[in-house]
Amino acid sequence: MTNSNSLRKQFLDFFEKRGHKIVRSSSLIPTDPSVLFTTAGMQQFKPYFLGEKSPYGRDVASCQKCIRTSDIESVGDATHLTFFEMLGNFSFGGYFKKEAILYAWEFLTKELSLPEDPLWITYFKGERSIPQDSESKRIWREIGVPDTKIYGFSRKENFWGPTGIEGPCGPTTEIHFDLTKKPCQKGKDCIPNCECKRFVEVWNLVFNEYYQDPQKNLKPLTQKGVDTGMGLERLLAIVNQRTDLFETDLFWPIILEIEKETGKKYQGSKTSFRIIADHIKAGAFLIAEGIYPSKEERGYIVRRLLRRSQRFARQIGLSEAGLLKLVPKIIEIYKETYPELEKKLEEIMTVMQNEFEKFAKTIERGTKEFEKLAKLSKNIIEGEKAFYLYESFGFPLELIEEMAREKGIKVDKSGFFSAQKRHKEVSRKGAQRKFGGVGIEMLEAEADKEKVTKLHTATHLLHQALREVLGEGVRQMGSDISPERLRFDFSWPSKLSEEEIRKVEEIVNQKIKEDLPVTKKKMSFEEAQKIGALAFFKEKYPERVSVYFIGDFSKEICAGPHVERTGFLGKFKIIKEESAGAGIRRIKAKLE
Ligand code: SER
Numbered sequence: 183m184t185n186s187n188s189l190r191k192q193f194l195d196f197f198e199k200r201g202h203k204i205v206r207s208s209s210l211i212p213t214d215p216s217v218l219f220t221t222a223g224m225q226q227f228k229p230y231f232l233g234e235k236s237p238y239g240r241d242v243a244s245c246q247k248c249i250r251t252s253d254i255e256s257v258g259d260a261t262h263l264t265f266f267e268m269l270g271n272f273s274f275g276g277y278f279k280k281e282a283i284l285y286a287w288e289f290l291t292k293e294l295s296l297p298e299d300p301l302w303i304t305y306f307k308g309e310r311s312i313p314q315d316s317e318s319k320r321i322w323r324e325i326g327v328p329d330t331k332i333y334g335f336s337r338k339e340n341f342w343g344p345t346g347i348e349g350p351c352g353p354t355t356e357i358h359f360d361l362t363k364k365p366c367q368k369g370k371d372c373i374p375n376c377e378c379k380r381f382v383e384v385w386n387l388v389f390n391e392y393y394q395d396p397q398k399n400l401k402p403l404t405q406k407g408v409d410t411g412m413g414l415e416r417l418l419a420i421v422n423q424r425t426d427l428f429e430t431d432l433f434w435p436i437i438l439e440i441e442k443e444t445g446k447k448y449q450g451s452k453t454s455f456r457i458i459a460d461h462i463k464a465g466a467f468l469i470a471e472g473i474y475p476s477k478e479e480r481g482y483i484v485r486r487l488l489r490r491s492q493r494f495a496r497q498i499g500l501s502e503a504g505l506l507k508l509v510p511k512i513i514e515i516y517k518e519t520y521p522e523l524e525k526k527l528e529e530i531m532t533v534m535q536n537e538f539e540k541f542a543k544t545i546e547r548g549t550k551e552f553e554k555l556a557k558l559s560k561n562i563i564e565g566e567k568a569f570y571l572y573e574s575f576g577f578p579l580e581l582i583e584e585m586a587r588e589k590g591i592k593v594d595k596s597g598f599f600s601a602q603k604r605h606k607e608v609s610r611k612g613a614q615r616k617f618g619g620v621g622i623e624m625l626e627a628e629a630d631k632e633k634v635t636k637l638h639t640a641t642h643l644l645h646q647a648l649r650e651v652l653g654e655g656v657r658q659m660g661s662d663i664s665p666e667r668l669r670f671d672f673s674w675p676s677k678l679s680e681e682e683i684r685k686v687e688e689i690v691n692q693k694i695k696e697d698l699p700v701t702k703k704k705m706s707f708e709e710a711q712k713i714g715a716l717a718f719f720k721e722k723y724p725e726r727v728s729v730y731f732i733g734d735f736s737k738e739i740c741a742g743p744h745v746e747r748t749g750f751l752g753k754f755k756i757i758k759e760e761s762a763g764a765g766i767r768r769i770k771a772k773l774e
Contacts, residue, residue, distance in 0.1 A: 183394035197243035216346035216602030219249040224409040230274040231350040231407040240276040258453040260426040265464035267414040275405035300360035306353035307334025318355040350390040357385040385412040443504035454494040461491035474682040474765040502538040532675035548575025549765040565597015631664040637668040639744045646736035647689035690754040698733030698748030
């Protein structure tokens with residue numbers, strides 16, 4: 183059996199030997215604010231395709247951690263995953279179609295010695311104003327791939343990008359692997375992209391020739407680029423002559439642990455085993471990057487992954503404690519490649535445990551409630567009722583839909599969203615009485631405005647001080663300021679020790695003593711992220727933002743207002759440190 187570590191290395195070595203600089207995987211949270219997660223290797227290189235000078239040189243290769251959430255519901259079969267790694271080679275204005283195709287062919291057939299016979303090719307056959315990619319087709323023929331294995335497809339299949347709302351994109355040529363060599367009932371028409379599971383896409387070679395603007399207009403790029411992507415998990419299975427991605431060393435230790443914990447066999451309950459293994463893995467990687475379960479965007483995905491695995495775990499008799507035991511197995515698999523994961527072992531387990539405990543309290547009652555509702559409803563669960571399951575028992579909408587699907591009924595989604603909107607309106611009205619950063623204009627007394635402004639600056643100092651004492655896992659999860667005190671919620675898995683609290687206070691007071699200037703600069707959101715300005719990531723930021731600098735101690739995206747110098751603040755004191763939900767701590771502090 184070829185193992186994943188050696189395959190990853192073989193790919194990177196192959197391209198390094200051919201003049202490529204090897205670049206580390208970037209974070210799962212991209213800098214591009216219009217996308218939720220990193221879904222492809224090219225994302226960290228997006229600017230270099232557009233002409234910005236690459237600090238790594240012209241040709242690079244990487245193995246990138248990716249999360250794709252569009253088909254969480256399809257996970258459970260032999261090939262769908264939410265977390266996966268993408269191997270890729272890239273060129274920013276250097277080599278183009280011929281070299282990219284030759285490299286790919288050489289790697290698969292020579293370096294890995296895969297037989298040529300099961301390798302089939304697709305290319306872009308042209309659509310409306312975009313011409314056919316006849317060059318790729320010609321190169322494949324020259325290599326010796328017979329015409330009977332080369333097929334043209336349209337934009338849906340063979341044109342890639344952009345990621346986010348705009349960016350580089352272009353025609354693709356793909357290498358597919360024939361797993362069974364047996365056509366389905368379609369006979370001769372059973373070719374790559376057939377719905378039957380005969381073929382699996384192995385490698386996608388993208389030729390970036392266009393720029394798509396937000397209005398979806400295509401303009402030719404002056405500098406052409408190559409962006410290729412190949413799923414490590416799929417390649418590993420193929421190299422080992424497997425059709426099931428879970429039967430490789432990237433999953434098998436997790437599967438064995440589930441077998442050990444439940445006494446059940448993978449063979450008998452494949453779907454549940456796969457969902458659990460994939461979701462816990464994806465959850466672990468996301469938590470390691472500071473994304474904790476919550477109701478918002480990224481955090482909500484983590485919640486969905488964890489709660490869905492919790493539900494499937496119960497079906498095969500795997501307890502929450504058993505689920506947690508999978509984390510060290512996952513870390514064992516990846517620690518060599520992603521050492522950051524191992525450092526976060528405790529954080530991952532604590533956050534998961536908190537989340538599991540929360541849902542464990544309601545999952546049974548909620549499931550019973552669901553059964554009742556499903557019985558009463560004819561074909562559809564009313565939106566209001568689904569919202570009740572969501573709000574009172576913590577069932578993500580998608581999970582309710584899945585449970586309904588299993589019973590052959592539907593959920594009224596638009597009804598759900600209107601119920602949610604009504605609920606939000608009521609809570610918003612309640613929240614208007616408080617404020618955090620904004621809302622200062624609602625205060626009448628000047629003295630109160632001044633107190634709030636000072637506490638606001640103190641909040642930035644506190645945020646940075648927490649990061650210095652606890653580390654970069656600290657992220658703002660909420661803030662609420664009244665003239666009397668500040669309240670700051672942040673991601674952190676465990677109670678702060680007295681020593682930690684004292685240190686945080688000390689740093690803030692030290693910075694007040696230094697009487698640092700507070701200055702503001704306007705810049706693009708992208709630039710702000712580049713210089714490492716802290717952000718409250720739950721918020722959607724406009725394109726141009728203000729960044730407040732406190733000396734060179736803190737920089738944070740913020741609408742203000744702030745005091746001019748920290749010397750105005752007085753003495754900072756933490757009055758309370760407590761939990762504010764799973765993986766979230768709350769600090770209340772005042773200025774004396
Ligand atoms: N960007 C392309 C993909 O994700 C190739 O890397 O498939």
